[in-house]
Amino acid sequence: MANYIHVPDEAPTVPKIDVTVDETDYRSGALKLVKELRPSWKPSEVKVKFFTDGITNKLLGCYIGSMMEDVVLVRIYGNKTELLVDRENEVKSFRVLHSHRCAPRLYCTFNNGLCYEFLQGTALEPEDIRSQPVFRLIARQLAKYHAIHAHNGWVPQSDLWLKMGKYFALIPKYFKNVEQNARLKTEVPNSRCLREELVWLQQSLSLLGSPVVLCHNDLLCKNIIYNQEAGNVKFIDYEYSGYNYQAYDIGNHFNEFAGLNEVDYSHYPDRVFQLEWLRSYLEAYKELKDQGGEVTDREVEVIYVQVNQFALASNFFWGLWALIQAKFSAIDFDFLGYAVLRFNQYFKMKSEVAGLNLPK
Incomplete structure (x- = not known):
């Protein structure tokens, strides 16, 4: 399988608890x-403390005392999110990342x-x-994350195009709500246009030579936790993680500079910032992969071209995702x-x- 993730033998097992948390009565289930x-x-x-930043799931924290030193986070999956998220894959990603000290501990799964x-x-x-110094x-x-090795030298493949194909098949053709349906017809590209763009993306981006690695795939601001005292950042929420x-x-990640609630794409990082960010990234990546040597200007330019063209695929992916959420989600957010x-x-x-070219 393209998105096969091997969990190390030493990773702690995760119990399954036969509990369903009712969205109308969180406390008793928690x-x-x-x-x-x-x-x-x-x-x-x-x-019980509620966290309201997510637009896919409901999240609450359970603790005793006043300091929130030991908190059990309870995440309740959103309606029909199994159409969008491979839950078994999410748990595997969680365990792999925890075993590499990149994720918190997963205590259990439950029915929802x-x-x-x-x-x-x-x-x-x-x-x-x-x-x-946050960036x-x-x-x-x-x-x-990207330097985590695949199991026994296995060469992973991306399932991006497979997943986008599945999403494309799920996008709504119409909405019962008259106003929503009018917006769908007038503001969203039609199915034929979207299909043509999906084919163009796969044909164009597959030629760029970007390595396939273990990715977070949803690195928006709220999924980044900054501990100023420790001087580090950690990433949370691995629903979309995979190769x-x-x-x-x-x-x-660069697309997420625009924000979520008040989206402003003028904040997409400019070339100067990106080159600085990408050089920091490549220095760490080459060091972790034992590839040695200085990061060259050419290496930075190559990844700059790759990143900005793959940012197109990111926008397209989340556009499809949002159309599906507009049909099924019970969360109060303007997905359309x-x-x-x-x-x-x-x-x-x-x-x-699209006109950016890889350096010779």
Whole structure:
């Protein structure tokens, strides 16, 4: 399989708890999980804190006392997200990343979610990921992910095109809501156009020679936790993790400079910033892969071209994703409007970056 992920033998096993957390009664379901995971905690003393940043799932933290030193995070999967996310693959990615000290500990899975360790730190904002020294920490941490070796020399393949093909087959043809349906017809490219773009993307980007590595694939601001005291960043949420093109993961991150709630693509990083970021990344990546030597200007230019063209694929991917979410998600977010933004940015950016050529 293209996205096969091998979990090391020494990785801790993850129990499955037969509990379903009802979205209308979070506390009782969460307490059942806590009873298994923290049997010494008194149910009456357990506090629940809701985290509202996600637009795919619901997330809450359970703890006792006032310091939030030991927190059990409970993530409840969103409606029909199994259409978009391979949950078995997510758990494997979680375990692999934890075994390489790149992820918190996964405590358990349950019928409609999972529980994991809370990371101390601050979830970042768009302005933070552009700042010194944070962007260098992010670049080096992403290099650490990408340097994780595939099992026994196995050469991984990306499942990006397979996944986009599946998403394309799931996009809604119409909405029952009259206003939504009118927007779909007038603001979103039609199916024939999208199919042609998907073919063009695969044919063009597959030729760029970007290595296939273990990727996060969803490196938006809120998935980056900065611990200023420790001087490090950690990434969370591995729903979309898997083997993919190195340049996709970086281009996807650069797209997220625009933010999520008030999207502004003028914040997409300029060439000068990108070259600095990419040099930091390559220095760490080459060191971790024992490739030695200085990072050359040519190496930076090659990955610059790859990243900006793969940023197109990122916009297209999340445009398809948002159309599917607009049909199924129960979360209060304008997914259709977000799809329009991503496709508009795709076509705007295509005219700017499609002409970039790899250096001779």
